Amino acid sequence: MSVDADHKRLTKKKRSTVKGRFHRIYGRLLEGIQDELETIVVEKILQDLETAYTELEARHEVFLETFDSESEEDKPKINELNHDLTGMYRELCKSRSLCENLRQKIKHEQDSKLKEQNSMKHAKKNKDTETFRVKKLEAYFAGSIRDYPSFKVDYERHMLSSYGKDPYALKQCLSGEALTVVKGVDNDFEEMFRRLDMKYGRAEKLTDHILNELKRLKKVQEGDNMKFISLVETVEKSWLDLKRMNLEAEMNTATMVSQIEKLLPPIQKREWALRKQKTESKSIPLSFKEFLNFLLEEKSALEYMESDLREYGTAKGKINTFDANESGNVENNNGVAVDPLQVQLQENQQVMKQVVEGLAQVANTEGKFKCWYHKSDNHEIGDCSIFARLDSQTKVDLVRKNGGCFSCLKIGHLSRHCHSRKPCDIQNELHQTCGKIHHKNLHTAHIDGISFHNSTQVINDDKNKNGVLLTISSVQCKDMSLTTLWDPGANMSLITHKTAKRLGLSGQDITLSVTKVGNVTEHVQSKKYVIPLTDLRGKIWTIKAYGMEEVTAEVARVDMSRVDQLFKGINKNDIQRPTGQADILIGTDCCILMPNKEEQIGNLQLMRNQFGYCIRGSHPLLEVPKLSNHGIVRIYWASGKIIPLNDIHVLDRDNIKDKLDSLFDIEGPGKQTTLKCGSCKCGKCAIGQSQHSIREERELNIIKSGMTHDEESQQWIVNYPWIKIQTTFQIT
Incomplete structure (x- = not known):
């Protein structure tokens, strides 16, 4: 849908304003943690950050509506905006983690202080031990083999100078599995470290763990910048961990370099091949360190491209003219061909990532606030009026990200395990009860066709007794309105002889080889017509069509009075849907004229092209009569080809008789x-x-x-x- 430039600029400005507020709050949060402000102050800043991110998501969705998700030119910008929002969500998750670590750290310090006071009381009572002030611990270890080398170095550097070989100080630095390892010998400093070295400090174990992690890495697809950055970070961390143990030679091999080369996208792989070829021509062998430096340079460049410095650059509008019968590659504004399968794969990965994140948070969300939207216990989330006034997509996204139940909106369990699971009792204007399993605040999302349950849905089941709307619209030709069927499954355009005669068209005699539905082929005598079609702006599009006696069965009348309830800004007068038999069928030989999807509600899609709006699919609010009890739509001609006259052999009658007698x-x-x-x-x-x-x-x-x-x-x-x-x- 075409959007006014001023509106697009305004929505972008609002999104940028909210984004700037988010970054300012995020910066204040990091400064507060670094300056060791009070916990209550840091938590208040975190709440402000959560509110800013929620508002940013809403502005982000409004801005995305100004783009055409089906347009190959807009898809790269949409992906860029989604990546940008994903980066800010990572910052939000990082802020949550830092605040949680701060709470645990303060709790740990309080426990240590309490133990210190008890120890001092015990020493004062017995007068046989020295008292000392416990210094804030600066090293922690929970049992990860990758963290042990750095933990040991930090402990020897910072802790031994203050506490010496005190087993109690070492014990306070351990948690989880590491604390279990030293259980029973926690009064012997040397034995504690010996056991930790046996469990986590063996070089071969660390090497195997790192190399196995590198082998599990997946190949990075072209254009997936975030995944490439993650790959480089993993490789760099592995190199540093091995270097800390003086084992960097394990990665400084041709096999390891070759293995990581296979994971690179085509562009980075080509750049590295050129650099390697240039260096090897001088008889200078390349080490893994130089390969890592190359990866870090590429990572830095991609991070710069993903930053806000590239957001303002937009190309000015261009006026393009097309011929309906021209063929060419679909390109974006930069002249780079866009792979629709790759774009669709990235969109599916983003959806799956949201689902997995939502499920992963379910196990960790028990015991939170009654209203997780306001982080408050004053009211239940189901009674929250602010949450109920949010738009449908925002509510579904918030429930999924917070691990909420779609039946009661509470967190800590899935919808299929909900004890409050019951059908929705909201009635429509015909006094029909919804009956679907979801909370009443999510009823509008169900009406809008948004899928929020993590389950498979059959969209073309037999529960809907209505028929299916074909993509039909009215097109002007020589001051006449033609009933036009837009058929992406046909490889040629067709017109009825009756319509061609009514338009006064004189065609050229041809012979067609026509393949019907069911893979039945026959040869028919036809004519080729040149048809001038006029769009809404008065531009004339000339197409070629081939004559047929009829194209489709009768197109039934459909009541379009409720279409304004489904699509915002659209009324029944915007969609001209004629009835009767189709006058003309336009196939993919005129793909530049094919309608594109503007909006979708469930199984109903709003389409638009140069000639106006049309719809296709089905919806409960639109009563579409079926043509028969079996719901069959009769479309006779699916595809065909022209037979050259040189390929047709004509025999005289006498010759045919002699051959048959023989x-x-x-x-x-x-x-x-x-x-x-x-x-x-x-x-x-x-x-x-x-x-x-x-x-x-x-x-x-x-x-x-x-x-x-x-x-x-x-x-x-x-x-x-x-x-x-x-x-x-x-x-x-």
Whole structure:
């Protein structure tokens, strides 16, 4: 849908304003954590950050509506905006993690302080131990083999100088699995470290763990910048961990370099090949360190491209003219061909990522606030009026991201395990109850066709008793309105002879090879017409169509009065849907004229092209009569091709008769007469004596006359003459 430039600029400005507020709050949060502000202050800043992100998501959705999701030119910008929002969501998750770590750290310090006070009281009471002030611990280890080298270095550097070989100080730095390893020997410093070294400090274990992690990496597809950045970060971390243990030689091999090369996108792989070729020409071998430096340079460049510095650059509008019968590659504004399958794959990956994130948060969300939207216990989320006023997509996204139940909106369980699971009791204008399993606040999302349950849905089941709307609209041609069927499954355009005669068109005689539905092919005599079509702006599009007696069955009348309830800004007058048989069928030979999807509600799509709006699919609010009890729509001509006149062989009638007589003489014995011996008038045969025809009896006499008996070999020899001269046979 075309959007006014001022509106687009305004929505972008609002999104940028909210984005700037988000980054400012994020910066204040990091500064507060670094300056060790009070926990309550940091948590307040985090709440402001959560609110800013929610508003940013809403502005983001409004801005995306100004783009055409089906346009190849807008898809790269849409993907760029989604990547940008994903980056800010990572910053939000990082902020949550930092605040949680701050809480755990403060709790840990309080526990340590309490233990210190108890220890000091015990020492003062017994007067046989020294008291000391516990310094804030600066090293922690929970049992990850990748973290152990850095933990050991940090402990020896910072902790030994303050606490010496104190087992209590070492124990306070351990948690999780690492604390279990030293259980039973937590009063012996040397034995504790010996066990930790045996479990986590063995070089071969660390090496195997890192190399296995590198082997599990997947190949990065072209254009997936975030995945490439993640790949480089993983490789760099692996190199640094091995280097800390003086084991960098494990990665400094040609095999490892070759393995990582296979994971690179085509562009980075080509750049590295050129650099390697240039260096090897000087007889200078490349090490893994140089390969890593190359990856870091590429990572830095992609991070710069993903930053806000590239957001403002937009190309000015261009005026393009197209010919309906021209063919060419679909390109974006930069002249780079866009792979629709790759774009669709990236969109599916983003949806799957949201689903997985939503499911992963379910296990960790028990015991949170009653209203997780306001982080408050003053009211339930189901009674929250602010949440109920949000738009449908925002509500579904928030429920999914917070791990909420779609039946009761509470967190901590899935919808299929909900004890409050019950059908929605909201009624429509016809007093029909919804009956679907979802919360009443999500009813509008169900009406809008948004799928929020993590389950498979059958969109074309038989529950809907209505028929299906074909893509039909009215097109102007020579001041006449033509009922036009837009058929992406046809490879040629068709027009009825009746319509061509009404338009006064004179066609060129041709022969078509037409393939019908069911893969049935036949040859028909037709005509090729040149048809001028006029769009809404007065531009004339000239197409070629081939004549047929009829194209489709009767198109039934559909009540379009409710279409304004489904699509915003659209009324029934915007969609002209004619009835009766289609006058013209336009196929993919005129793909530049095919309608594109503007909006979708469930199984109903709003389409638009140069000639206006049209709809296709089905929806409960639109009553579409079926053509038969089986719901079959009769479309006769699916595809075809023109047969050149040089490929058609014409034979005269006499020649055809001679060839047929010759064929029957050779291939049709017994077909020359129906008289039977015994019913003829020769008077020499008894009635019913022979069951042969006259021709068969003649052949039998020829065979008998050619039979001789060889007394020596005791064999019969049969000579059967050629009925027709052998040289006249045609080799087949």
